[in-house]
Amino acid sequence: MINKIISFINEHNTAFSGWGVALFTGIISISTIIVKIIIKACKKKADNVSELMDSTKSDGIYIKSELSKALRIKETMKETFPEYKDFLLVQYGSSVNSDNNLPSDFDFIVLMLGYSKKEVKFMHNKGTTNQISDSTNITHVDVVYRDYLSFLFAASAGMPYENSVIANGKLVHGHEGYFCWLKNITKNILFDRDFLIRRFDEKIIIEKEQYVKCRKEMINFDHDVYYVIRAGYYYITSIIQREKIKAFEKVIIQKDVINLASVRNFYDSFKDPNTRDKYVNLVENLKRNNSFTTISVEDIEMILSNMDLF
Structure with a gap:
């Protein structure tokens, strides 16, 4: 397209001087580059x-x-x-x-x-x-x-x-x-407390097995410690949730169980301040996806050995 325009200009020398051709060609070239940039920006996928x-x-x-x-x-x-x-x-x-x-x-x-x-x-x-x-x-x-x-x-x-x-x-x-x-x-379902406790008993057994499995894989196969810490978090948190459920009335509504999903509410459930601090560190590291330089498998074991709640 640009070449056709330049040829047209060359054929009409009386209307355009040499410097005019150069200037006009430059303007068109710059315009073409700008258009390409705009098109590329429009096609660019979102990055976040x-x-x-x-x-x-x-x-x-x-x-x-x-x-x-x-x-x-x-x-x-x-x-x-x-x-x-x-x-x-x-x-x-x-x-x-x-x-x-x-x-x-x-x-x-x-x-x-x-x-x-x-x-x-x-x-x-x-x-x-x-x-x-x-x-x-x-x-x-x-x-x-x-x-x-x-x-x-x-x-x-x-x-x-x-x-x-x-x-x-x-x-x-x-x-x-x-x-x-x-x-x-x-939204309107009524949950049975004792039935839910039994479900948590089963859940905790599975999560304990998963924690032990992840820890063995870390030791024997050098798997990422992240998975051990995450499994420990689920295991510990389920134990706390089960204890909270035991204090509920016989019939539970959805709002009650949703509150149990807010694990930061459990920080004051530990009698021992040191154990509490370890659990807070565990939760905040996982919730914020921080590095695990301040939490270790030993900390998980320490929490599990001091599950003296309330």
Whole structure:
């Protein structure tokens, strides 16, 4: 296009002098570069989580395709859970209502729709995803994968985490009807305290086994200490939650179990100040995705050996 314009100018020398051709050519060249930069900027993908959270909604379906692509949800499901064909992506935790100008971690849960013949129906990624973070966001994004129906059953039993996600979470990708169904089923349900305690007894056994397994893998195979500390956190916190439930009335409502998901409320549950400080350090390191230089496996063991609560 530019060459055609220059040829036109050369053919009409009486209208344009040599310096005019040079000047006009320069202007067009600069304009072309500017246009290319603008087009490139428009096509450039968002680099941080806050920008990727922008979405559209059509016919009851929330679409946040850029975020789903950045988190590699479809690829992960295809590799690990191939029998699941659809999903809900739910954002939960402090980032739902936080000021995104401040450093923040982002917690997501992928509720997988379908039926798997395998026993493994969940996965928790460490989720360090620098590609979708920048200096305004801490570089950690936590992603949990769960079977939709098993998540619903746990919520119906009164599990705090699941009920907190349902009540306070935000659907960012998927069919709105499936998420509304979770809300409608659980919001007016009455939970039986003794039944919930038995569920926690089973949960604690599983989490203890997971903690022991992670610790052995760290010692024998040099696996990341992060997984040991996280498993210890779940194990310890479930013990505290169970003790809190024992003090409840016979019939529990959703608000009661949601309060149990706010683990910072447990800081004053320890009689021993040193044990309390260790637990506070454990929670804050995990919640803020900080480095684990100030918390160790020995600290986890110390907390477990001093679980003298209330």
